[in-house]
Amino acid sequence: MNASSEPVLSVEDLSVRIAGLHILQGVSFEVAPTGVTVLLGRNGVGKTTTLRAIVGLTPRGGEVRGSVRMGARSLLARPTHRLVRDGLGYVPEDRCVFAALTVAENLRLAERRGVTPAYDKVFALFPELERRGRQRAGSLSGGQQQMLAIGRVLLNDNRLLLVDEPTKGLAPKVVTEVAEVLERVAESVPVLLVEQNLAVVRRLATDAVVLSAGQVAWTGDARELLLETALTKSLLGVGSGSGEVHA
Ligand SMILES: Nc1ncnc2c1ncn2[C@@H]1O[C@H](COP(=O)(O)OP(=O)(O)O)[C@@H](O)[C@H]1O
Numbered sequence: 001m002n003a004s005s006e007p008v009l010s011v012e013d014l015s016v017r018i019a020g021l022h023i024l025q026g027v028s029f030e031v032a033p034t035g036v037t038v039l040l041g042r043n044g045v046g047k048t049t050t051l052r053a054i055v056g057l058t059p060r061g062g063e064v065r066g067s068v069r070m071g072a073r074s075l076l077a078r079p080t081h082r083l084v085r086d087g088l089g090y091v092p093e094d095r096c097v098f099a100a101l102t103v104a105e106n107l108r109l110a111e112r113r114g115v116t117p118a119y120d121k122v123f124a125l126f127p128e129l130e131r132r133g134r135q136r137a138g139s140l141s142g143g144q145q146q147m148l149a150i151g152r153v154l155l156n157d158n159r160l161l162l163v164d165e166p167t168k169g170l171a172p173k174v175v176t177e178v179a180e181v182l183e184r185v186a187e188s189v190p191v192l193l194v195e196q197n198l199a200v201v202r203r204l205a206t207d208a209v210v211l212s213a214g215q216v217a218w219t220g221d222a223r224e225l226l227l228e229t230a231l232t233k234s235l236l237g238v239g240s241g242s243g244e245v246h247a
């Protein structure tokens, strides 16, 4: 991270307990104001729990402690819709598009009062969303649904995007398309990205945060991490030389 620039997000000593389980145990990291910070770690280490805590979507009954700040603003006590209005964009792991509605209806539902929706920008990034406006979202391919989930968030102005495993379960060609789109998006807004595909990580990541069993195991320059084959193998369970899918 550039030492002279303030982080866009600061997470400090974040702890989450759900159903008696201490899932996050004092997680601290920062998100740089430019580029893509990847949040890495094996399945079940707490990546999604971290993003959900940041946006205020911890399951009911869950207990969240610590501090999350976006600039001067403290996020943890604010309801999710306020955070979204403040410019926190969230693309969840399961995409959550409304299957029974059309593409255009899904986009319309994401419009925020008082903000002119940036349809030009979204359709320039995803021409297919414009062409398929009248198609039901449930009949889109997985890749198209992911584009819709990302495009929906980009209708609004964002200070930071949180994106959870956008390439999961997609065909290699579509993985490449999603990576290209995220690369373009990251030119104008910083991204905190959860991503298991190391080829995508290698292509996009500027900074990296690695979680292990609910704690931060490593933070720093993403390229440095990827050069440490033994480290990535122990932390992620994969060798950084093996691009499972080519992006
Ligand atoms: N709603 C929940 N209730 C109980 N346990 C949960 C809940 N959500 C997540 N967990 C547990 O918390 C741990 C971290 O989950 P998660 O954040 O989804 O991991 P990741 O995204 O890194 O794969 C896992 O062991 C998971 O089973």
Ligand SMILES: [Mg+2]
Pocket (backbone or CB within 6 Å): 047, 048, 049, 093, 165
């Ligand atoms: Mg997850």
